[in-house]
Amino acid sequence: MSICHKGLKTIEDISHICDEYFQSSYWLSKKEFSEFYLKLKDMDPTFKMNELLIYLNYVKKYPTFRQLSSMTGHSSALLQRALKKVVELVCEIYEQEPYNFNDRLNAKPILLKGKLVYAIVDTSIYKIERPSPSHELEKLYYSPEHGFHGIKFEFCVDTDGSIVWASGYYDGATQDLKISQISDLVKQKLEPNERVLANLGYVSKDFEYFFLTGGKDFIPPDATNEEVYMDKVLKEKRSIIENLFGHQKSGLGILKQKFRVMEELIKWRRSLHCKPELGWCEFETCNYLYQELKKIGYAKQDILLGKKVINVDYVRGRNKILVEKALEKARGNGVDEEMLKEMEGYTGMVVVFDSGVVGPTVALRFDIDCVGVHECELQEHIPNKEGFRSNATNCHHACGHDGHMTIGLSVAKWLFENKQSLCGRVKIVFQPAEEGVRGARPMAESGIVDDANYFLSSHLGFIAKSGEVVVNPTNFLCTTKYDFRFYGSASHAGAEPHLGKNALAGACNAATQMLAIPRHGNGMSRINVGVISAGTNRNVTPAYGELQLEVRGENEEINKFMCESVERIAKGSAMSHDLRLETEIMGEAVDLTNDKEMIQLVSDVVSKHSELKVIETRIFGGSEDATILARRVQKNNGKAIYFVIGSDLKAGHHQGTFDFDETSLLTGNKIYTECLFKLLNKK
Ligand SMILES: [Zn+2]
Numbered sequence: 083m084s085i086c087h088k089g090l091k092t093i094e095d096i097s098h099i100c101d102e103y104f105q106s107s108y109w110l111s112k113k114e115f116s117e118f119y120l121k122l123k124d125m126d127p128t129f130k131m132n133e134l135l136i137y138l139n140y141v142k143k144y145p146t147f148r149q150l151s152s153m154t155g156h157s158s159a160l161l162q163r164a165l166k167k168v169v170e171l172v173c174e175i176y177e178q179e180p181y182n183f184n185d186r187l188n189a190k191p192i193l194l195k196g197k198l199v200y201a202i203v204d205t206s207i208y209k210i211e212r213p214s215p216s217h218e219l220e221k222l223y224y225s226p227e228h229g230f231h232g233i234k235f236e237f238c239v240d241t242d243g244s245i246v247w248a249s250g251y252y253d254g255a256t257q258d259l260k261i262s263q264i265s266d267l268v269k270q271k272l273e274p275n276e277r278v279l280a281n282l283g284y285v286s287k288d289f290e291y292f293f294l295t296g297g298k299d300f301i302p303p304d305a306t307n308e309e310v311y312m313d314k315v316l317k318e319k320r321s322i323i324e325n326l327f328g329h330q331k332s333g334l335g336i337l338k339q340k341f342r343v344m345e346e347l348i349k350w351r352r353s354l355h356c357k358p359e360l361g362w363c364e365f366e367t368c369n370y371l372y373q374e375l376k377k378i379g380y381a382k383q384d385i386l387l388g389k390k391v392i393n394v395d396y397v398r399g400r401n402k403i404l405v406e407k408a409l410e411k412a413r414g415n416g417v418d419e420e421m422l423k424e425m426e427g428y429t430g431m432v433v434v435f436d437s438g439v440v441g442p443t444v445a446l447r448f449d450i451d452c453v454g455v456h457e458c459e460l461q462e463h464i465p466n467k468e469g470f471r472s473n474a475t476n477c478h479h480a481c482g483h484d485g486h487m488t489i490g491l492s493v494a495k496w497l498f499e500n501k502q503s504l505c506g507r508v509k510i511v512f513q514p515a516e517e518g519v520r521g522a523r524p525m526a527e528s529g530i531v532d533d534a535n536y537f538l539s540s541h542l543g544f545i546a547k548s549g550e551v552v553v554n555p556t557n558f559l560c561t562t563k564y565d566f567r568f569y570g571s572a573s574h575a576g577a578e579p580h581l582g583k584n585a586l587a588g589a590c591n592a593a594t595q596m597l598a599i600p601r602h603g604n605g606m607s608r609i610n611v612g613v614i615s616a617g618t619n620r621n622v623t624p625a626y627g628e629l630q631l632e633v634r635g636e637n638e639e640i641n642k643f644m645c646e647s648v649e650r651i652a653k654g655s656a657m658s659h660d661l662r663l664e665t666e667i668m669g670e671a672v673d674l675t676n677d678k679e680m681i682q683l684v685s686d687v688v689s690k691h692s693e694l695k696v697i698e699t700r701i702f703g704g705s706e707d708a709t710i711l712a713r714r715v716q717k718n719n720g721k722a723i724y725f726v727i728g729s730d731l732k733a734g735h736h737q738g739t740f741d742f743d744e745t746s747l748l749t750g751n752k753i754y755t756e757c758l759f760k761l762l763n764k765k
């Protein structure tokens with residue numbers, strides 16, 4: 083380690099240092115370093131790059147100040163200052179400053195001796211090496227109580243355990259009480275009828291501002307019941323302060339991880355974007371998810387496949403020929419044969435995270451299929467420019483499901499890494515065939531979400547821009563997709579027309595009648611006959627006719643009315659032309675009302691982030707089959723939500739030029755992980 087900090091003043095100066103060498107000295111890559119430095123500089127314009135280099139050197143090797151001083155050529159006093167400054171800023175990054183002291187009023191106060199206690203105060207000390215050979219300086223940092231040199235911070239937590247105030251740094255020898263006094267906590271922040279709870283270290287003439295307890299390890303023998311109670315409360319809250327402070331100590335590690343999260347999100351998204359697959363054909367996609375989950379650390383038995391997660395009686399719109407082709411392609415591309423066997427020809431998977439501690443079960447749903455549209459060839463289209471365009475003709479992740487899966491993977495990783503702090507279980511549902519709303523019903527009917535207490539799902543883009551989160555989108559349309567197949571018999575159109583049974587006439591007749599179904603008086607309804615095909619030759623009575631259509635309704639009642647109408651008309655038309663009728667439901671979705679407490683949960687999480695904005699409600703106005711899973715959870719008394727993660731789009735969904743803003747992936751990651759932490763926090 084011999085890079086001289088003195089010579090390094092600007093980002094330019096490090097540009098000629100070899101990246102590996104830089105990282106070996108400062109722990110971060112040059113890119114990470116630049117991002118971190120600019121962030122700190124944003125927070126404090128006087129911040130110097132030098133100060134960060136010192137800090138990084140320090141946390142990497144923990145040298146003594148004397149060593150650090152000789153390595154860097156800086157005086158001990160300067161090193162001290164630099165270190166303290168960075169610690170403070172890092173602290174700020176992690177505890178999401180600014181704290182709002184008034185927030186304590188939202189917590190439930192403790193009533194003691196007729197006064198309200200909203201806040202609990204205590205200090206925590208950050209260990210530093212012996213600062214310098216000069217005795218005077220050393221004294222400032224030495225805490226006889228802890229027996230080491232350090233920098234002190236004081237925190238207030240509310241009675242729920244959230245930090246509502248933190249002091250700046252103080253020399254380690256500063257007495258706890260003094261920090262409360264000089265930082266004006268006591269005299270300026272507290273209401274007249276309010277006291278803070280603290281330990282005996284706060285005994286002084288300011289006694290009236292504190293309720294004192296015996297302290298960490300000591301309860302006076304003559305303590306009253308009340309004092310014993312206060313002591314218990316203080317101890318509980320103190321552990322919160324200690325934990326948070328522990329976080330700060332490993333702060334840089336966390337920061338490092340945060341940079342990594344974004345990098346990883348982009349890597350996953352782009353890998354998935356390259357290999358889009360249509361509904362029920364997502365074998366390679368599942369294999370990719372499977373392999374990544376194993377890399378994260380999930381075991382084979384945590385990943386459920388095939389008929390464990392798909393009830394084949396409810397499979398909609400699955401084209402066997404396409405499925406066979408997809409299987410062949412997957413085998414050709416080296417997909418794990420054992421996994422394919424377990425899938426039994428059906429795509430989709432569920433990852434089960436089990437904390438091992440009793441708690442609620444949360445189901446999350448991410449859809450995995452692509453759209454049957456060709457990805458645009460223009461050079462300025464980012465997937466082309468950056469080399470991750472679709473490898474298949476007429477297949478394009480033009481609905482952002484590559485992003486959905488990516489968020490799912492990142493949540494799976496977060497769960498795995500935070501197992502110790504969590505209780506309960508999480509089922510991450512990777513659902514096939516959302517396009518055409520086909521995949522949710524068979525997953526729901528497999529019973530896989532029946533034990534879920536909570537359900538969350540979302541879509542990227544659609545009705546919101548980057549940074550916006552629509553927590554309660556409304557007007558999900560119920561829909562049912564049908565194929566009607568009419569079978570008649572062929573005959574010579576000139577010689578024996580009377581022997582033919584005309585399937586074309588049956589199909590046409592049905593189509594025109596369907597389009598004449600009256601509107602429903604109770605709300606919005608839709609019908610579209612999208613495809614009609616029939617006949618083989620001019621001089622042959624058409625023996626086969628087919629209709630592909632969809633109906634929609636504002637609610638289940640109206641959709642049911644539409645379904646009954648088209649089914650009746652198809653039957654009637656078949657009968658009147660003496661045809662055999664085959665009816666197949668190709669897809670379906672229902673409407674959804676988000677549960678209030680889930681809307682609150684997501685809003686709370688989003689509003690904590692200043693870069694995000696809560697949009698309370700907007701009209702969704704489309705169909706989405708996550709609603710089937712959501713409704714299933716609600717029917718079993720669980721709570722469900724479907725929300726929209728805004729994203730700036732290059733073009734509308736399902737278009738060849740569709741592309742979304744990748745920073746929305748991080749938004750998704752934040753929302754899901756923070757919601758899960760609120761639901762499953764072990765406390
Ligand atoms: Zn779509």
Ligand SMILES: [Zn+2]
Nearest residue numbers: 481482483541
């Ligand atoms: Zn979609």
